[in-house]
Amino acid sequence: MTVPEQWTGDECRDVMSAIPVYVWSALPDGTVDFVNPQWQQYTGLPASAAFGWKWESVIHAEDVDRYTSAWRSSLDSLHPLEQEIRVLSKNGVYRWWLIRCTPAYGSSGQLQRWYGAGFDIDDRKRVQEELQRNDEIVHDRIEQELRDTIDAIPVLCGTLSSDGNVDFFNRRTLEYYGLSSEQMIGFNWKNVVHPDDLPRLVAAQQESFPAGRSLDIETRCRRADGVYRWVIHRIVPRYDERGEIVKWYGITFDIEDRKRAEEAVLEQRVFERTRIARDLHDTLLQNFQATLLMLGAAKNLLDGGPVKEALEQALVKADRAIAEGRDAIQGLRLGAEEPGDLITVLTTLGKGLAAGLETVGGPAFHVEVSGIPARLHPSVIHEVVSIGSEALRNAFRHARAKHIWLHFLYEAAEFRLAVVDDGIGIDPTILVKGRGEGHFGLAGMRERAKIVSGEFAPWSELEVGTRIELKIQAPHAYDVS
Structure with missing residues (x-):
């Protein structure tokens, strides 16, 4: 702020006296040397009561230190001042004022004095406080209603x-x-x-x-x-x-009741599978075995030739089908057995497949068990055996691998089963579709994984190998009853 040079001191004072707000001026050191009549009318005190630093007497005791500190800071920095304080009126009531004060410079840029103005904002302040109180009341009511709703x-x-x-x-x-x-x-x-x-x-x-x-x-x-x-x-x-x-x-x-209902369904499924397995073993499988014996006897009556050779090949395939049928029946009958039964069944299957290929340079078979074996849900163990069996058969029959690994992983968070080989790999198209020459079982394994809320994760790279992995989260995998 620059004071017009053509104004005299008296002219400045006349202007400030006529302004309908509370106005004063101070020397560069902050000493007040003028207050207009409006200030006198408001406070009921003579102008001399405001000169120097005596104006502090009309400021509320709780605001004096804050305002004085801000005023001294402005004097040091030459920055304008803006503060809200409570000022004592002549009727003994404190009212809120907005104080603004700015430095004034002469034409040479030298600080000449400070000019300040005060505005009574008490009514506006009270309206703001009332609105704030109303907002707080509404906020508290909404918060209480929300808490009551959440509780209910x-x-x-x-x-x-x-x-x-x-x-x-x-x-x-x-x-x-x-x-x-x-x-x-x-x-x-x-x-x-x-x-x-x-x-x-x-x-x-x-x-x-x-x-x-x-x-x-x-x-x-x-x-x-x-x-x-x-x-x-x-x-x-x-x-x-x-x-x-x-x-x-x-x-x-x-979800306890839902769990119990699921367990009842699982028990029924185990019972039904056991019944089917018993019927298959006692009727269909035994009849097939008897038929094979009869065909074997008939074969021995034939002389050498293409017919006998074709019959021998058919008998070999039939015998393999019966062996696979026994494995499937064993899987159906698995239920509430000990945790080690799962490992035993799949390990036995893998060793049997390895032994069948041993004479033609078949792959080495390895079994790894991590963690402490735990009992699986009755129906889960059946699907795990089915998926593991299918993966092992595919690996031994089609992978042309040097090594095949069977991994069991028992963790607190999940159960994992993996069949890994270092063979020729699976064509990416077949891996996605789950169907192809020698790989029709992928789609079935994926469907079985869904039944037990598991994740079926096949991976393969040509000439590198294949990994067939099943992951089941602990609540769906382990039998904790």
């Missing part, structure tokens, strides 16, 4: 910080577990998870949370009556405007 919905839900620290559970959750909020928030929620499932849940969180991936996992949790029941947890992230995760929202559903 028939779903267990809560929120977690980015590190998995629970900061809220709704009332339904606390009632389900029979615990107070203090007993559940933080990391105390781990106390209700079954000890056998907790490592898997923690591992899944440690993998999903840093990557920002949603989590969907089944565990057993202890209900208020002390009974562990199967539940499914679904947790999703919320991002801020910068794309960073600030909160996780989770819901939990009790």
Whole structure:
């Protein structure tokens, strides 16, 4: 601000006295040397009561230090001042003022003085405060209604910080577990998870949370009556405007009854498969075996020639078909056996296939077991045997490999079975379609994997080898009953 040179000091004072706001001026060091009549009318004090630094007496005690500090800062930096303070009126009431003060320079650029103005904003301030109070009331009411709604919905839900620290559970959750909020928030929620499932849940969180991936996992949790029941947890992230995760929202559903119903269906399927296997073994397979014996006897009555040779070849194929039928029946009869039975069945099959090719330079067969073998669901073990058997037969018959590996992997989070070879590989088109010369079983293996909620992951590269892998998440794979 530059003062017009043609103005005299009196003229400046006349102008400031006529302005319908509270105006004053101060020397470069901040000493007030003029206040207009409006200031006197408002405070009821003579002008001399504002000169120097005596104006502090009319400012609210809670605002003096803040305003004085800001004023001194402006004097040092020569920056304009803008502050809101409470000023005492002549009737003894403090009202809010908006203070603005700017430096004025002469033509030579030298600081001459400061000019300030004050505006009574008390009415506006009170309106703003009232609006803010109303907003807070509305916000609190909405928040309470939302909390009441969340507490009332028939779903267990809560929120977690980015590190998995629970900061809220709704009332339904606390009632389900029979615990107070203090007993559940933080990391105390781990106390209700079954000890056998907790490592898997923690591992899944440690993998999903840093990557920002949603989590969907089944565990057993202890209900208020002390009974562990199967539940499914679904947790999703919320991002801020910068794309960073600030909160996780989770819901939990009790699926115990559904699990029981599935187990009943599984038991029925096992019973039915066992019945079918018994019928096949006692009737069809025995009849085939008897027929082969009769054909073998008839063959011995023939002299050498093309007919006898053709019959011998047919008998060899029929005998192989019966052997495969026995393997299939063994798979059908697998159910509630010990965990090692799965390993034994597939290992025996692999060794048998290897022995059949041993005389013609067949592949070496290797078996690897990682983790502690655990019992699988009755129906799952059947599908695993079927997929493993098909993969082994394909590898021995078509891969032309030097080595074939059978891998079993038992982990807390999942079960995995893999058949790997270093053979000629599978044509990519056949790998995708699941059909082709010698590879009709891929589509069937994929369908069997879906039955047990598994992931079928075939991989192959020409002249490098093939890997047929089945992955099943722990809740779907292991029998924990």
